[in-house]
Amino acid sequence: MSEFTVGIVLFEGAEELDWAGPWEVFTMAAMGRDDLAVVTIAQTAEPVRCAKGLRVLPDHSFEDCPKLDLVLVPGGQGSRSEAKNEIFLQWLGEVAPQCQWVTSVCTGSLLLHAAGLVAGKRITTHWAYVPTLRELADEAEVLEKVRYVCDGNLVTAAGVSAGIDMSLWLVGQIFCVERARETQRFMEYDPEPPYGAEV
Amino acid sequence: MSEFTVGIVLFEGAEELDWAGPWEVFTMAAMGRDDLAVVTIAQTAEPVRCAKGLRVLPDHSFEDCPKLDLVLVPGGQGSRSEAKNEIFLQWLGEVAPQCQWVTSVCTGSLLLHAAGLVAGKRITTHWAYVPTLRELADEAEVLEKVRYVCDGNLVTAAGVSAGIDMSLWLVGQIFCVERARETQRFMEYDPEPPYGAEV
Helix, strand or coil, rough: CEEEEEEEECCCCCCCCHHHHHHHHHHHCCCCCCCCCEEEEEECCCCCCCCCCCCCCCCCCCCCCCCCCCCEECCCCCHHHHHHCHHHCCCCCHHHHHCHHHHHCCHHHHHHHHCCCCCCCCECCHHHHHHHHHHHHCCCCEECCEEEEECCCCEEECCHHHHHHHHHHHHHCCHHHHHHHHHHHHCCCCCCCCCCCCC | CCEEEEEEECCCCHHHHHHHHHHHHHHHCCCCCEEEEEEEEEECCCCCEEECCCEEECCEEEECCCCCCCCEEEECCCCHHHHCHHHHHHHHHHHHHCCCCCECCHHHEEEEEEEECCCCCCCCCCHHHHHHHHHHHHCEEECCCCEEEEECCEECCCCHHHHHHHHHHHHHHHHHHHHHHHHHHCCCCCCCCCCCCCC
């Protein structure tokens, strides 16, 4: 197959693991192969300061972004101002219809809503933002207590770490399940939360 | 309590999730509190290019690094050359004895070995590097099929994603279990690998 390009969007205040988890999954799935490229994209080429202060240099700006097959929008504190950023919303609104897969992690689904991409779709978000998303996005059905929701080519994940599960699932759908399992094995993703789940 | 400072070491070729997982855990545990600081540290202030190509600007160089209470050393392809980097090994050898906790993720334990920090200790690493570490670090006991190993104040995690579990466990030890569970809840860390474990 020709090269499949995953574009991970960065913006000021994007939550680090929202995008770094999927980055690890897709770049690990790309190891030793030439059919998958993974790039970060931000509005400009300047360093991006994430939600917890990590500073990252994006691979591309909106202007020199390659054609994407999958776009991933993270969430985080910064999604509040990004939801009012017309330049970002216009870019996303133009890029998403050209992608095979349109995806988000955490409150990234609020940005998909702001860009007009969730009408009639089943979607999800971080558990703490389910009421907010329900109020904002009455054109969509907001599910809760799920790791990720796939509706057509739109896949939205729950909070932060759920992007890892979603991305592994996507590797299985884009390529094959065996490749997703291999990726999981090299990430040693056999999670054992140490103190059990909070009740 | 006075401020507890976590220092996450970055170097060329460090595996992204090895350090980004712990970064998310510790910075999430620090949210809305003033008793925990998390910083990234590299040899110089220049951008660091990680194993899969992500470029990060470190918060501190070795020269202006604050006093650390916990040092975390990631692994990745870059650990091979870092194990021969005398400047790094000398810095780590000086900093580690002043820390309450000395930790690694993935092949970061090979760097703890190279800095002379694992003699007589039980340690672990990424499953694929267990034989290598056993051969190199015959002064230590290398365990396998564990997410992380704590021996005194030395805590070493298995590959890549295991750093998340280790860091949550450390939050519970440094502060309290309830705070670790709260951190886990805000990260929505109820992992569900999508295709089951590889057999």
